[in-house]
Amino acid sequence: MEEPIRTRARVTGVVQGVGFRPFVYALATRLGLTGFVGNDVDGVFVEAEGPEARVRTFVRALQEEAPPLAQVETVRSTTVPATGEPGFSIRQSGAGGRATTLVAADSATCEDCLAELDDPGDRRHGYPFINCTNCGPRFTIVTGIPYDRPKTTMAGFRMCARCEAEYTDPADRRFHAQPVCCARCGPHLSLVDAHGSPLAGDPLEGAAALLAAGAVLAVKGLGGYHLAAGAADAHACATLRARKHREDKAFAVMVADLRQARRLCEVDAEAQELLCSRRRPIVLLPRKADAPVAPSVAPGNRDLGLMLPYTPMHALLLRATRQPVVLTSGNTSDEPIAHRDEDAFPRLAPLADAFLTHDRAIHTRTDDSVVRPPVVQGGAPVLIRRSRGYVPEPVQVPWLWPRPVLACGAELKNTFCLATHRRAFVSHHIGDLENLETLRSFTDGIAHLQSLFEIDPEVVAHDLHPEYLSTKHAHTLTRMTRVGVQHHHAHIAACLADNSTDEPVIGVALDGTGYGTDGTIWGGEFLLADLAGFTRAGFFDPVPMPGGAAAIRHPWRMAAAHLDHAFEGRVPEGLDLRRRRGTDWDTVVTMARRGVNAPLTSSAGRLFDAVSAIAGVRDSVNYEGQAAVELEQLVDPDEDGAYTARVDGGEQLRVRTTDLVRAVAEDVLAGADAGRVAARFHRGLCGAVVAACDVIARRSGRSTVALSGGVFVNTVLYAGVVRGLRARGLRVLTHARVPCNDGGISLGQAAVAGARDRARQLTGPAG
Structure with a gap:
């Protein structure tokens, strides 16, 4: 034997x-x-x-x-x-010691649980909190590790005998499923009015009836409250916009199933896979011309953001409504999503007619993630916001962080990152750090992840901009070694870490604003970079940014500055934009010429703003990036013309964006429509970026290009640049695990801090 x-x-x-x-x-x-x-x-x-x-x-x-x-x-x-x-x-979970295990992200309801939800003979039939070991809440309810029920927000719900029998049976699908429960022992839904008074009847049926009648509902989900309205109800959607103070930015839409999704959008195999994945993100898809949604759901946008139900409560609600439902974050503009009941009711009562809520606490707020199907053949899905369903899963890298790092991220679309050993924990989406509420969400999130994974940072990385709240927070952490990281270097480092490489690359970082090492505002950058450092190899034509932040809110100001620069002070009188702005035009041009409150910027984002205004698309914006988004949406797919821009030599290349601006203005004067202008501009900019990379590659001997920055969310630009670079024989790195926008900055900051720490170890303090 x-x-x-x-x-x-x-x-x-x-x-x-x-x-x-x-x-x-x-x-x-x-x-x-x-x-x-x-x-x-x-x-x-x-x-x-x-x-x-x-x-x-x-x-x-x-x-x-x-x-x-x-x-x-x-x-x-x-x-x-x-x-x-x-x-x-x-065996029972062991306690003590330093935590190194991981916590799962929240996961959409599995097929087995959905089958039980629909089975009249099952004891959990119609129960909106059904879950098992293969699905349900995880990160949003966990308060500590090891991940056991006492360390979740389910701790207060004592299991009934039948649930406990399942929980303790190793052969059962619910063995040690920490949120396991049923209608006898678990959380329950309630429907209340805006004052908190209960409304009679079944909560789900009552909620569906209110939506059908045109009401706006606050709905407590997995990672926070949403505001809901019938997606086809023009009056309800307009009411929601007015109450939320969200004038134009698109709303997400939840659909019951793939059949409803296909009624609204083009859904191919890759889109279907994303929609049905356990992560259940919002997926941006081409909108059908006859899609039955209110015009105000996604004004001026060819796409819709769709998602399928990811909790049993959402599945039951969508079945009861029998129509797609707008589901947008439960907040007013610029505030973090509400997730605690005591906070949600006073904040959302002025916005909602009623609340569909429940008594299971949410420990950590997480917004819905947003993703786009692959843009180029063989490419990965494009993450735009990484949050619910992805966090707190770490980004694994092949190198070690010598000391634990806290990276504080950027000002807009903020995430932070905790990095230790070979793992980088990029946080859930925090939002724009522009007020006290969001800053508190930022600091609370750092404290929770530090506690959850027992990471005690010794290094803090931050942006160079002294006025960012994230930078100011880093400067309060006096016991840590501080590492300042230039914004665009962080973008490229994030792309390298995303691709698990530390090789030297040509980095192309295109975004709205970033504090440059020369004191100007960068944003159209070509860098020779690795994780530890960079040199600036080229940039877009710098132009004044008249009024500073006011030029971001009013793109016509950037148009005035770009036009004055491109035409050397002799802007054609016949341009409609100049006539529209009247006497304000001369004031802004004078400001730009004198450099009074008009810092120089090479920003690609501000270039898009300028072209949008010149083409008559958008003079002022209601949300960040709106002018560029709407310009992209107007691109005529049948137009194959392209403007051209010179790439001037010298130690640092200059992409002469003045050539593009002149061509745009001349086409507009000749009567070209906005779709044609948008297409020619996009194609011309793609050509200029590729040409600049080609020159830098020949000069430097580098053959890999890393693309990052929020402008690459633009699918026309992204696809055009990737194809153009590949046609020149260059290898292209893009993002797959974190967003290319500022949501990925914290990973890049952490990667740079780690690389410098490793170099310091090799050379010694005096090296």
Whole structure:
């Protein structure tokens, strides 16, 4: 008879709260092995004993057959003496020690739970909080680790006997599913008016009736409150816009199923995969011309942001309404999403007619994630906002951070990042750090993730802009080593970390604003960069930014500055924009020429603003990037013409965007429509970026180009530049795991801080 062997294994990664222990138990039982499995602060520990071939099969299967929500990073095993211990058991979670295990992101309701939800014979039929080890809330309810029920917001719900039997049965799908519950012992929905008084009847039926009658509802979801209205109800959507003070920015729409999604948008196989994924992001898709949605849902936009229900409550609500529903973040513009009841009711009562809420607390607010299907053939989906469904899963990299790092991120679309060992934990979307409420959300989020993963940062990385609230926060952390990182270098470093490489590249960083090392506002940058440092190899023509921040809110100001620069002070009198602005035109031009409150900027974002205003698309904006978004939406796909821009040599290249501005103005004077102008401008800018990279590649000998910055959210520009660079034989790196916009900046800051720390270790303090 073959002598048994015993193996001791350690499994790391997202392996708690995802059904990993019952999977191990079932695997060992199937193979006839003895031993045990358990959780502790490091992940999952396993010992298995039996015939050698079966034990080897067991160890391989720990990674190859892991449950759907598990993300196994490593399986390390060693042989230990056999004990002859009978049976296989699941041990209680161990406590103590420094936490290194991971917490899963929230996951959409699985097919098994949906089947039970629909089964009249199942005891959880129609229960809006059904979940199991393969789905449900995770990050939004966890308060600490190891991930067990007492350390979640389900701690106050005592399991009934039937739920406890499932929870303690290793063969059950709900074994140690921490949020497990049913209608007898779990959370419940309630429907109340704006004053908090209960409304009679079934909450879901009442909510559906209110939506059908044109009401605006506040709906408590997984990571916070949403505001909901019937997507086809023009009056309700207009009311929601007015109350939320959100004049133009598109609303997201939740649809019940793929059939409804296809009624509104073009849904191909890649889009379907994103819509149906366990992450359930908002997916930006081409809108059908006859889509039955109110005009105010996404004004001036060819796309709609669609998502499928990701909780059983959403699934039941969408079935009850029988129509798509606008589901937008529960806040007024510029505020963080409301997630605590005591905060949500006073904040949202002026906006909502009623509240569909529940009594399970949300510990961490998380906005919905936003993604676009791949833009180029063979490319990855494009993340625009990384939050619910993705966070707190780390970005794994092949290098080590010598000391733990806190990276504070940017001012707009803020995220922070905690990095240690080979993991970077990029936070959920915080928002724009422009008020006290959002700053508090930022600092609370840092404290929670530090506590959750027991990371005690020794280095703090920040943007160079002295007035960013994130920078000011970094300067309060006096016990940490501070590392300032230039904004566009952080963009390129984020792209490198996203691609798990530290190779030297040509970095193209195109965005709205970033504090430059020369004191000007950068934003159209060509860098020779690696993780540790960069040199500026080229940039767009700098022009004055008359009024500073006022030029961002009023793109016509940038148009005046660009036109005055391009035409050397002799702007054609016949331009409609000049006539529209009247006497304000001369005031702004004078400001630009004298440099009074008019810092120089090379910004690609401000160039888009200028062209939008010249083409008559948008003189003033109601949200960041609106002028550029609307210009992109007008691009005529049948137009194959392109403007051209010179790329001047010298130690630092200059892309002569003045050529593009002159061509735009001349076409507008000749009567060209905005769609044609937009198409020619986009194609011309793509050509100029590719030409500049080609020159820098020949000069430097580098053949890899990294693209980053918020302007690359523009799909026309992104696709055109990628194709053009590849046609020149250059390798192109783009983002896949974090956004290219400022939501990825914190990862780049952390990567730069780590690289400089590694270099310091090699050279010593005096090096």
